[in-house]
Amino acid sequence: MRLQLAPLVLVALVASAAAEDRAEVSTSLFAEKREGGKGGLTVIHPQALFGVDLGRFVSLDLDYAADAVSGATQAIYQADAISMATTFKDVRHEGTVGLGFHGRRSRVSFSGTFGTERDYISRSVGGDASIDLPGRNTTVGLAYSHGFDQVCDKDNGMLTPLESKALVGDDNCNKGKVFYGTDTPGTTVWKDLSIDTAQTTLTQNLSPTMNLQIALFGQIQEGFQSNPYRRVKIGTNAPQEHIPDTRARWSLSAHMKKFFPVMKAAAHIEARFYDDTWGVLGGNVELGWSQYFGKNLLIRFYGRIYQQQAATFFKDAFFYETEATAGEYFTGDRELSPVRDVSIGSKLTIITIGEDHPVWGLFDKLQLNVRGDLMFLSVLANDATSENPIGVDKQFIYGGSLIDSVGLSLGLLGNY
Amino acid sequence: MHALFVVIVLAALAAVGCGRQAVRASEKQFLADQVMTFDDDPHDTSASDHVRTNREGAAGGHGAGGGGCGCN
Numbered sequence: 001m002r003l004q005l006a007p008l009v010l011v012a013l014v015a016s017a018a019a020e021d022r023a024e025v026s027t028s029l030f031a032e033k034r035e036g037g038k039g040g041l042t043v044i045h046p047q048a049l050f051g052v053d054l055g056r057f058v059s060l061d062l063d064y065a066a067d068a069v070s071g072a073t074q075a076i077y078q079a080d081a082i083s084m085a086t087t088f089k090d091v092r093h094e095g096t097v098g099l100g101f102h103g104r105r106s107r108v109s110f111s112g113t114f115g116t117e118r119d120y121i122s123r124s125v126g127g128d129a130s131i132d133l134p135g136r137n138t139t140v141g142l143a144y145s146h147g148f149d150q151v152c153d154k155d156n157g158m159l160t161p162l163e164s165k166a167l168v169g170d171d172n173c174n175k176g177k178v179f180y181g182t183d184t185p186g187t188t189v190w191k192d193l194s195i196d197t198a199q200t201t202l203t204q205n206l207s208p209t210m211n212l213q214i215a216l217f218g219q220i221q222e223g224f225q226s227n228p229y230r231r232v233k234i235g236t237n238a239p240q241e242h243i244p245d246t247r248a249r250w251s252l253s254a255h256m257k258k259f260f261p262v263m264k265a266a267a268h269i270e271a272r273f274y275d276d277t278w279g280v281l282g283g284n285v286e287l288g289w290s291q292y293f294g295k296n297l298l299i300r301f302y303g304r305i306y307q308q309q310a311a312t313f314f315k316d317a318f319f320y321e322t323e324a325t326a327g328e329y330f331t332g333d334r335e336l337s338p339v340r341d342v343s344i345g346s347k348l349t350i351i352t353i354g355e356d357h358p359v360w361g362l363f364d365k366l367q368l369n370v371r372g373d374l375m376f377l378s379v380l381a382n383d384a385t386s387e388n389p390i391g392v393d394k395q396f397i398y399g400g401s402l403i404d405s406v407g408l409s410l411g412l413l414g415n416y
Numbered sequence: 417m418h419a420l421f422v423v424i425v426l427a428a429l430a431a432v433g434c435g436r437q438a439v440r441a442s443e444k445q446f447l448a449d450q451v452m453t454f455d456d457d458p459h460d461t462s463a464s465d466h467v468r469t470n471r472e473g474a475a476g477g478h479g480a481g482g483g484g485c486g487c488n
Contacts, residue, residue: 028463045466047459065462137439199477203454208443213454217477251477254424255454259446266451272473273421283420284475290451298451308473326467335473347460372462377471409463 024049025370026411033404034072036085039393041071058378061098066091074397077241077332078233079318079390087398088169092117106131108161119152119173119228121181137205142406147195151179153228154240155189161242161328167228194221197261209259218250232332234320241311241332249276264292272306280336282308298349311336316383316396334396338380345373345407373407 030043047065054060068091075084094115103107108129115122125143133140152173156164167173167188174350176182197219205211215248223245230241253272260266270286288302313329314336350368352359359366381392433470450456461478469475 026459028461030467037434043467045463047463049459067466115439116451136441137436197476205439207446208439209446211447211452211454215477219476249474249476251474252421253477254427256427257452259449259452261446262457266449268476271420271424271427272474273417273424274477276473278473280473281417282472283417284474285420292451295483300451306468306472306474307417311473333473335469335471341471367455369460373464397451402432405467407464407467409458409460411459413457413459 002358020365022049022051022414022415024411025066026409026413028371028407028409030407031405032071032398033401034084034085035394036072037398038072038085038087041069041073044068047317055281057102059102059109061100063098063376064096066193067117067330072397074230074332076231076233076238077317077320077395078238081317081323082394082397083333092116092120093262094122105136114179115263116175116178119167121150121175121179121190123179125144126197127332131203139201139203141199141201141203143199145195145197147193147197149193149195149223149336150190151193151224151228152181152188154225155183156184157383162234162237163237164240164242166231166240169229180257189233191224191227192410193221195222196220211257213251213255216250217253219248221249225346226331227333230332232320233317234325234330234331241331241333242410243311243329243333243336244278245274247278249274249280251275266290268302279312280308296351297351298346298351301345301348302347303344305340306342308338308339310338310382314382316392318388318390318392319383323395325331332395333396334379336395337396338382339368340378343375345371349370358407358416359414363416365415367411369409369411369413371409371411372409374403375405375407376402377404 025045025048027046032041034040040281045065045067049061049063051059051061067258070089071087072085073088074081075086092115094113096111096113098109098111110127110129113122113124122166124147126143126147128141128143130139130141152167153173154167155163171188171189173203174182174184183189199215199217201213201215203213203405225244225245225247226241228240231238232241251272251274253270255268255270257266257268268288274282277348284306286302286304286305288300290300291387292298311331313326315326317332319331352366354364358364377398380393446452455461463480
């Protein structure tokens with residue numbers, strides 16, 4: 001299964017910009033309900049980071065993350081996909097090395113990331129820079145990364161998209177050169193995907209208790225972007241999904257925080273608008289409240305709602321089956337369908353500061369984080385429901401119940 | 417959905433416009449608190465984004481770390 005990594009590269013870059021002497025380990029668990037009697041989907045995501053200052057002006061970060069994914073997946077996108085659910089397992093490993101240079105009012109950092117899983121190789125390099133403008137109330141940041149990934153696909157030779165076969169779990173995706181995939185003629189080929197990502201941020205102190213961040217994000221993906229395993233039922237055939245090679249996307253977000261000294265609490269609101277060349281138009285709003293209880297306990301509550309409209313080439317499965325594709329392309333990707341989701345959650349942080357003696361003899365500050373999320377998902381109809389006698393309830397194998405997934409995470413962060 | 421874009425732009429402009437010209441260093445006690453830092457837990461953010469990018473088509477653009485005290 002291809003796990004999407006591209007947006008995380010920029011997060012890794014930004015994380016490296018905040019480097020200081022620190023060590024962090026965390027593990028998160030994500031469990032999603034799926035229909036079809038094959039069980040749910042479970043993702044276990046451990047992470048570890050070690051950051052150290054090399055002198056006054058240089059810092060080094062080493063970051064590792066993994067994904068262990070298992071559970072049910074959708075074999076064919078069709079009006080009744082639930083009966084065709086299958087199971088799978090996959091493990092991804094990813095490592096990042098970051099080098100940061102810090103000045104009095106500015107910082108620059110560079111990083112490289114390599115990730116590998118059975119059918120996907122990700123490689124990226126990037127850099128970011130930020131500077132405090134005079135007065136130190138305004139910070140401007142820039143980040144850029146270039147990813148040159150490879151995706152394992154079925155070797156379909158000269159077959160047309162409507163004849164193409166999908167990759168299956170038994171197909172050999174050979175990584176003979178470790179960092180590069182090696183084709184197995186007649187069985188599998190590795191296809192390139194380049195990802196260029198840029199982001200600029202403006203962070204502004206508005207008052208002694210309020211600040212604002214505005215972020216403008218852009219990304220261009222060029223290359224093979226289909227899920228090689230996914231099939232779409234078109235008429236009586238079920239060829240491999242076929243989506244465009246080029247996608248340009250951008251988003252604008254604003255994030256504001258307000259501290260309430262008397263209550264020892266802070267509120268935040270975030271709004272984001274998203275648009276891309278595939279026709280996906282979306283946005284989300286998040287509200288949160290962070291409350292201190294004494295010096296050592298911090299509890300945060302948050303809620304988020306997200307909605308998007310479908311890609312122009314997405315159709316409800318019934319119409320792919322009974323009519324035709326919407327132009328050249330066809331997909332059964334839930335991420336490209338009309339979707340609304342809501343999530344609520346809470347995060348508890350226990351803070352221990354070594355005032356006289358280091359915590360555990362090593363740390364100046366130690367934080368234990370425990371987080372829990374509940375997610376609710378609504379799959380919306382894309383096409384006329386009055387002309388769809390089967391409906392859209394069974395075209396995906398996800399979330400037939402009110403709560404479709406839960407997330408739990410546990411993390412320990414130490415500064416030394 | 418385009419209304420959300422307009423609201424974000426107008427709200428951001430209004431907020432910046434209403435902001436004081438300068439917050440003195442001695443006034444940054446609350447801005448330096450970890451709850452006022454944008455993305456104060458990058459690991460947590462990356463885990464959440466990881467889940468969302470497999471459920472939502474609109475990836476990326478959540479901003480960056482830093483902020484708060486404005487002390488790079």
